[in-house]
Amino acid sequence: MVNRFLPDSPAIFTMGHELKHFLVDRDYKTLWCGDDNVNDKIEIGAEVFSAELMFPEKDFEDLLVQMEVKKGECNPEILVRLKHATKTTLSYAGLVKKAEFLGFAPKGSFNRVKWQQLEDQIYGVPIHRQIKRQRKQAKELTW
Numbered sequence: 001m002v003n004r005f006l007p008d009s010p011a012i013f014t015m016g017h018e019l020k021h022f023l024v025d026r027d028y029k030t031l032w033c034g035d036d037n038v039n040d041k042i043e044i045g046a047e048v049f050s051a052e053l054m055f056p057e058k059d060f061e062d063l064l065v066q067m068e069v070k071k072g073e074c075n076p077e078i079l080v081r082l083k084h085a086t087k088t089t090l091s092y093a094g095l096v097k098k099a100e101f102l103g104f105a106p107k108g109s110f111n112r113v114k115w116q117q118l119e120d121q122i123y124g125v126p127i128h129r130q131i132k133r134q135r136k137q138a139k140e141l142t143w
Contacts (some may be wrong), residue, residue, distance in 0.1 A: 001020065002014050002015055005142035008089055009089040009090070009091055010073070010091075012054060012089045013051075013054065013089070013090070013091070015050075016049060016050030016051075016053040016054060017046040017047060017049070017050040019050075019053070019134055020050065021042075021046055021047040024045070024049075025042055025046075028042070046092075051097070051098070052096045052110070054088060054089060054090040054094070055086070055088045055090045055094070055095070055098070057086050057098060057102065060082075060095075060098050060099075060102070061081060061102055063085075063086065064082070064099075064102075064120075067081075067082070067109065069104060070126075071103045071104055072103065072104065072105070072106060074099045074104035074105040075105075076110055076113045076115070077116055077118065077122065078120050079092060079095045079096065079099065079110075080092075080115070080118050080122055080123075081122070082095065082119070083095060083119075084119070084123060085124075088127075092110075092113070092115040096110045099139070102132060122127075
Protein backbone atom coordinates (compact mmCIF):
# COMPACT_ATOMS: atom_id res chain seq x y z
CA MET A 1 0.00 0.00 0.00
CA VAL A 2 1.03 3.58 -0.59
CA ASN A 3 0.30 6.33 1.91
CA ARG A 4 -2.56 8.25 0.31
CA PHE A 5 -1.47 11.47 2.01
CA LEU A 6 1.89 11.62 0.22
CA PRO A 7 2.37 14.49 -2.24
CA ASP A 8 2.33 13.47 -5.91
CA SER A 9 6.10 13.20 -6.45
CA PRO A 10 6.91 10.79 -3.61
CA ALA A 11 3.65 8.89 -4.18
CA ILE A 12 4.49 8.28 -7.85
CA PHE A 13 8.05 7.29 -6.97
CA THR A 14 6.76 4.88 -4.31
CA MET A 15 4.29 3.32 -6.75
CA GLY A 16 7.11 2.71 -9.25
CA HIS A 17 9.27 1.27 -6.47
CA GLU A 18 6.53 -1.11 -5.37
CA LEU A 19 5.73 -2.03 -8.99
CA LYS A 20 9.30 -3.30 -9.38
CA HIS A 21 8.84 -5.46 -6.28
CA PHE A 22 5.56 -6.79 -7.67
CA LEU A 23 7.00 -7.59 -11.09
CA VAL A 24 10.41 -8.90 -10.09
CA ASP A 25 10.66 -9.64 -6.37
CA ARG A 26 7.37 -11.30 -5.53
CA ASP A 27 9.00 -14.67 -4.83
CA TYR A 28 10.92 -13.26 -1.87
CA LYS A 29 8.85 -14.25 1.15
CA THR A 30 10.44 -11.82 3.61
CA LEU A 31 10.90 -8.71 1.49
CA TRP A 32 10.27 -5.59 3.52
CA CYS A 33 10.88 -1.98 2.49
CA GLY A 34 12.29 -0.50 5.63
CA ASP A 35 15.37 0.58 7.51
CA ASP A 36 17.05 -2.82 7.66
CA ASN A 37 19.77 -3.23 5.07
CA VAL A 38 19.20 -6.93 4.46
CA ASN A 39 17.80 -6.33 0.98
CA ASP A 40 20.03 -3.42 -0.14
CA LYS A 41 20.48 -4.59 -3.73
CA ILE A 42 16.77 -5.28 -4.10
CA GLU A 43 15.86 -1.87 -2.66
CA ILE A 44 18.40 -0.03 -4.80
CA GLY A 45 17.05 -1.90 -7.81
CA ALA A 46 13.53 -0.75 -6.95
CA GLU A 47 14.71 2.86 -6.63
CA VAL A 48 16.54 2.71 -9.97
CA PHE A 49 13.52 1.08 -11.62
CA SER A 50 11.19 3.79 -10.34
CA ALA A 51 13.52 6.62 -11.37
CA GLU A 52 13.90 5.08 -14.83
CA LEU A 53 10.14 4.68 -15.13
CA MET A 54 9.57 8.33 -14.20
CA PHE A 55 12.36 9.82 -16.35
CA PRO A 56 14.30 7.39 -18.57
CA GLU A 57 18.05 7.98 -18.68
CA LYS A 58 18.04 8.15 -22.48
CA ASP A 59 15.42 10.93 -22.44
CA PHE A 60 17.33 12.75 -19.69
CA GLU A 61 20.59 12.55 -21.62
CA ASP A 62 18.98 13.52 -24.94
CA LEU A 63 17.36 16.59 -23.38
CA LEU A 64 20.61 17.74 -21.79
CA VAL A 65 22.39 17.32 -25.14
CA GLN A 66 19.59 19.32 -26.83
CA MET A 67 20.15 22.01 -24.19
CA GLU A 68 23.84 21.93 -25.25
CA VAL A 69 24.99 20.80 -21.81
CA LYS A 70 28.37 19.14 -22.02
CA LYS A 71 29.62 16.35 -19.76
CA GLY A 72 30.78 17.74 -16.43
CA GLU A 73 29.09 21.11 -17.00
CA CYS A 74 25.58 20.61 -15.63
CA ASN A 75 24.66 23.11 -12.93
CA PRO A 76 21.67 23.45 -10.57
CA GLU A 77 19.89 25.99 -12.80
CA ILE A 78 19.93 23.53 -15.70
CA LEU A 79 18.27 20.84 -13.58
CA VAL A 80 15.61 23.29 -12.38
CA ARG A 81 14.87 24.31 -15.97
CA LEU A 82 14.81 20.66 -17.09
CA LYS A 83 12.40 19.68 -14.30
CA HIS A 84 10.18 22.65 -15.10
CA ALA A 85 10.19 22.05 -18.86
CA THR A 86 9.45 18.32 -18.62
CA LYS A 87 7.10 18.56 -15.62
CA THR A 88 8.73 15.40 -14.30
CA THR A 89 7.72 14.30 -10.83
CA LEU A 90 11.20 12.85 -10.26
CA SER A 91 12.74 14.68 -7.32
CA TYR A 92 15.78 16.91 -7.57
CA ALA A 93 17.70 14.21 -5.70
CA GLY A 94 16.77 11.77 -8.47
CA LEU A 95 17.76 14.24 -11.19
CA VAL A 96 21.09 14.84 -9.45
CA LYS A 97 21.79 11.10 -9.30
CA LYS A 98 21.11 10.81 -13.05
CA ALA A 99 23.31 13.84 -13.85
CA GLU A 100 26.16 12.43 -11.77
CA PHE A 101 25.79 8.85 -13.03
CA LEU A 102 25.76 9.97 -16.67
CA GLY A 103 28.79 12.23 -16.13
CA PHE A 104 27.02 15.55 -16.64
CA ALA A 105 27.96 16.67 -13.13
CA PRO A 106 30.78 15.78 -10.73
CA LYS A 107 29.70 13.74 -7.70
CA GLY A 108 28.75 15.92 -4.75
CA SER A 109 28.59 19.14 -6.76
CA PHE A 110 24.92 19.72 -5.81
CA ASN A 111 25.19 18.92 -2.08
CA ARG A 112 24.30 22.35 -0.72
CA VAL A 113 21.70 23.43 -3.28
CA LYS A 114 18.42 24.79 -1.90
CA TRP A 115 16.25 23.56 -4.74
CA GLN A 116 12.99 25.25 -3.75
CA GLN A 117 14.69 28.62 -3.32
CA LEU A 118 16.43 28.28 -6.67
CA GLU A 119 13.19 27.27 -8.37
CA ASP A 120 11.40 30.27 -6.82
CA GLN A 121 14.24 32.56 -7.92
CA ILE A 122 13.99 31.37 -11.53
CA TYR A 123 10.21 31.00 -11.90
CA GLY A 124 8.75 32.97 -9.01
CA VAL A 125 6.85 31.73 -5.99
CA PRO A 126 3.83 29.66 -7.11
CA ILE A 127 0.45 31.23 -6.39
CA HIS A 128 -0.65 28.42 -4.06
CA ARG A 129 2.35 29.08 -1.80
CA GLN A 130 1.77 32.85 -1.94
CA ILE A 131 -1.83 32.33 -0.79
CA LYS A 132 -0.74 29.93 1.96
CA ARG A 133 1.82 32.48 3.20
CA GLN A 134 -0.80 35.26 3.17
CA ARG A 135 -3.27 33.12 5.12
CA LYS A 136 -0.61 32.27 7.67
CA GLN A 137 0.33 35.94 8.08
CA ALA A 138 -3.34 36.93 8.42
CA LYS A 139 -3.87 34.24 11.05
CA GLU A 140 -0.84 35.46 13.00
CA LEU A 141 -2.23 39.02 12.98
CA THR A 142 -5.57 37.93 14.44
CA TRP A 143 -3.96 36.44 17.53
